[in-house]
Amino acid sequence: MNEGKAESERVHEVVxxxxxxxxxxxxxxxxxxxxxxxxxxxPEPGGQLTLTTDxxxxxxxxxxxxxxxxxxxxKEQAARFGAExxxxxxxxxxxxxxxxxxxxxxxxxxxxxxxxxxxxASARWVGADGEDELMGYGLSTCATCDGAFHRGDDVLVxxxxxxxxxxxxxxxxxxxxxxxxxxxxxxxxxxxxxxxAREHExxxxxxxxxxxxxxxxxxDGVTGATLISHPEGHPTDKADAGLExxxxxxxxxxxxxxxxxxxxxxxxxxxxxxxxxxxxxHTRSDDADRVTTVTAVDGVFAAGDVADPRYRQAIxxxxxxxxxxxxxxxxxxxLEHVETQPIEVSQ
Ligand SMILES: Cc1cc2nc3c(=O)[nH]c(=O)nc-3n(C[C@H](O)[C@H](O)[C@H](O)COP(=O)(O)OP(=O)(O)OC[C@H]3O[C@@H](n4cnc5c(N)ncnc54)[C@H](O)[C@@H]3O)c2cc1C
Numbered sequence: 001m002n003e004g005k006a007e008s009e010r011v012h013e014v015v016x017x018x019x020x021x022x023x024x025x026x027x028x029x030x031x032x033x034x035x036x037x038x039x040x041x042x043p044e045p046g047g048q049l050t051l052t053t054d055x056x057x058x059x060x061x062x063x064x065x066x067x068x069x070x071x072x073x074x075k076e077q078a079a080r081f082g083a084e085x086x087x088x089x090x091x092x093x094x095x096x097x098x099x100x101x102x103x104x105x106x107x108x109x110x111x112x113x114x115x116x117x118x119x120x121a122s123a124r125w126v127g128a129d130g131e132d133e134l135m136g137y138g139l140s141t142c143a144t145c146d147g148a149f150h151r152g153d154d155v156l157v158x159x160x161x162x163x164x165x166x167x168x169x170x171x172x173x174x175x176x177x178x179x180x181x182x183x184x185x186x187x188x189x190x191x192x193x194x195x196x197a198r199e200h201e202x203x204x205x206x207x208x209x210x211x212x213x214x215x216x217x218x219x220d221g222v223t224g225a226t227l228i229s230h231p232e233g234h235p236t237d238k239a240d241a242g243l244e245x246x247x248x249x250x251x252x253x254x255x256x257x258x259x260x261x262x263x264x265x266x267x268x269x270x271x272x273x274x275x276x277x278x279x280x281x282h283t284r285s286d287d288a289d290r291v292t293t294v295t296a297v298d299g300v301f302a303a304g305d306v307a308d309p310r311y312r313q314a315i316x317x318x319x320x321x322x323x324x325x326x327x328x329x330x331x332x333x334x335l336e337h338v339e340t341q342p343i344e345v346s347q
Contacts, residue, residue, distance in 0.1 A: 011099045011111045012038045014328050016083075017090055018118035018264075020047020021314045022304025024074035025321030026116045026328075031081035033329045038110070039078070040088040040102075042264075046071040047120050048305075049314055052136045056148065058314050067136070070314070090119075090267045095297050102267075113335060114299045114328040117273075117281060118321060119264040121305040121312065126158055126257055128225075130214035134255075138222030139214060141257045143167040144313065150175050153253030156225055158211050160184060164258030165193040171256065172202040179204045179252075181211055184233040208233040212247070214255060224251050263306050272297045281307040293324040299335070301327050
C-alpha cells in the first residue's frame with residue numbers, strides 16, 4: 001500500500017517506539033503478522049541491555065549471553081521478517097485523530113495507525129567520575145540482574161529510598177558486605193524497607209556521604225570508590241560551595257546505583273495516554289480482568305519497562321513486547337470496520 005510513497009505520505013500500520021528488548025520482541029511478532037513495523041531506535045539504540053556485558057537470566061542461553069549480542073540477534077530476527085529500523089527520537093505525539101502522528105527530534109513527521117510504546121525507563125546515574133567507562137563492568141543499576149556476579153565482594157549501594165533498600169537487601173544474599181551510601185543522615189525509604197535494611201547484619205550505612213569517583217578498568221571491573229562526606233549532608237554541594245569535606249577511597253568489588261528510574265514518556269504528555277505520578281504508563285485489564293498492553297488511547301499499546309516499575313527485566317520486557325504486537329494486530333483488524341469513527345479515549 002505504501003510502496004514507492006515518500007515518508008511524508010506513508011501511513012505505517014505499526015510504529016514501535018524503542019529498540020530495546022520490548023521493542024524488538026514486538027517487532028518480531030508484528031513483522032511475522034505482516035504488519036511491516038517501523039522501529040524507532042531512539043537515543044539509545046538497543047536499549048539498556050547494551051550497557052551490560054553478561055546476561056545470565058534470559059531463557060535459552062545456558063552459558064549466558066552478552067547484552068549486545070542478544071540485542072543484535074533480536075534485531076536481525078525482526079529484520080528477517082520485514083521489520084524496518086530507523087534512527088529517530090519522538091519529541092511529540094499527536095493522537096487526536098487517525099492516523100496518529102509522531103514528530104521526531106529532526107522535525108520529521110511519521111504517521112501510523114497503531115503505536116507500540118516501548119521507550120523504556122532510564123536508570124538515573126550519579127555523575128561520578130569513571131561511571132561511563134565502568135557501567136556494566138562492576139557498576140550496575142540492577143541488583144536482580146548483576147547481584148550474583150558479586151558473591152563474596154564488598155559492594156556499595158548509592159541511594160536512600162526504597163529502590164536502594166531493595167538493592168541492598170538483595171545484594172546482601174551474595175556480597176560479603178553491603179554499604180549504603182546516602183547523602184543525608186536519614187533515609188527517604190518507607191519505614192518498613194528502612195527497618196529491614198537497618199536490621200540486616202550485612203548492611204551498613206555511610207551517612208552524609210556521596211560517591212565522587214569510581215576506580216578500576218573494564219578488564220578488572222570496579223576495584224574502588226572515592227567517597228566524599230560532610231557532617232551536615234549533601235557533601236558535593238558543600239564542596240562546590242568551598243566548604244571543607246572529607247574524602248576516602250575504599251576497596252570495593254561492585255557499586256550499584258539505586259536512585260530510581262525515569263520512564264521515557266515525556267512525548268506522551270497531554271495525549272490522553274495515562275501515566276502514574278512517576279511517568280510510567282498505565283495499561284488496562286480486559287473485560288475479564290486479564291492483563292493487556294492496552295492504554296487509555298485506542299490503538300496505543302505499552303510494552304516493557306516503560307509500563308513496569310516493578311519487574312524491569314529483559315524477559316518480562318520481551319514478554320510484554322510480544323503481547324503488545326498481538327494486541328495491536330487484533331486492534332488493526334477491528335479498525336478495518338471503524339476507520340471513519342472518531343477516536344475514543346476511554347477514561
Ligand atoms: C546495567 C544493566 C544491566 C542489566 N542486566 C540485566 C540482566 O542481566 N537481565 C535482565 O533481565 N535485565 C537486565 N537489565 C534490565 C533490562 O536491560 C531492561 O529490563 C530491559 O532492557 C527493558 O527493555 P525495554 O525494551 O523495555 O527498554 P530499554 O532497554 O530501556 O529500551 C528503550 C528503548 O526506547 C528508546 N527510546 C527512549 N525514548 C525514546 C523516544 N522518545 N523516541 C524513540 N525511542 C526512544 C531507547 O533508545 C531504547 O532503544 C539490566 C539493565 C541495566 C541498566
